[in-house]
Amino acid sequence: MSFDINVRHRLGDRDIALACRSDARLIALIGPSGVGKTSILNMVAGLLRPDQGHIGVGGETLFDNRAGIDLPVTDRHAGYLFQDLRLFPHMRVDANLRYGRRPGGRLSQQEILTFLGIGHLLHRMPATLSGGEAQRVAIGRALLSAPRFLLMDEPLTGLDRARREEILPLIERLRDEIGLPILYVTHDLREAERLADLIVEMPDA
Template sequence: MLTVSIQKRLPDFLLDVSFSVQKEIVVLFGPSGSGKTTILNSIAGLIHPDAGRITLGEQTFYEQGDKPLPVQKRKIGYVFQDYALFPHLTVAQNIRYGLKPGHGLGLETLLNTVGIDHLLEKYPHQLSGGQKQRVALVRALATEPDILLLDEPLSALDADTRRQCQDELLRLHAMWSIPFLLVTHDRHEAEKLADVILNIEDGRIKESRAATSISR
């Protein structure tokens, strides 16, 4: 289980949130600038809260007064909004970048699941938006993380590709059975993907609720 209870002073407000995530998809929903990405970055260790605590299972990522756990020691997969693919590396090289020996043993199955095994020798500029999103997903999961963070990973895609990728996210979550924490400001996407929706405004959780049932 991921547990988050943090405070972080931002330019326009104080981010102050507390929540937990089990092996489910939790969506951080709300307008741009409400603190959603700051929450993801705090969990990943890219920034540090001013106060509070973040734990994943028995591991403490951050606790006020202690030295934060380094990014490389947190078993986290992160899919950024712009995908953050290395333009000078092929798809295969992007996926394998940073993998430690023994990791990525299920890579072939993962590649087949998302249908990008035929793209391994291509470069990012040769890929469509949907293909880049799939590569970023595979790269994040190839490290066998204990949690997957996704920062508006589908926002730049056309409607048809977006629906396809939503379905793939649901399939991957069923396969991996780890917490997924996803940021979006698209209400329909939140309802389709989430087990739980945290509605965030001005750095506070205004509402926490189970998602309305939508056919997956």
């Protein structure tokens, strides 16, 4: 499954643009803060409308301004891992995982719990989780939405070295074993070099 992205968007005083077409398993967008990496993810997810261009994933057009195509967020089937995780603090892990769950995913809920090693966390509240545990729960929620592809925004930000080393192999397993293409945002070149089949640098304009 390939990403075919060629978009441009004016945000404030900055022009955000990306042209990338690849069937890489994991594409890393790198660059300093403020260059628009997260905005690109939001455009692919359907949360931000590009001013021009097109977005395709796996041969399906998600957006094309010339053709008048702009699929709703729910029809894009993106699993989005936000930088701030966005777990609901008033809901236990089990309820967080079930939120947004859709049928038709590649893995059952039990398979996802086993894959991520979070079955023992179901009755915990988010505030009681470590950073690594919360990250795995957020990944589980994204996988339970039956995604066709994953968007990951700085998933290691805020984690200490031990928690980073806990999550990095998990992302590698997502890349290698689950088979969902991943568009991955980071500012860390070493992280990108370890994980990505293709690295796309977004320069600071």
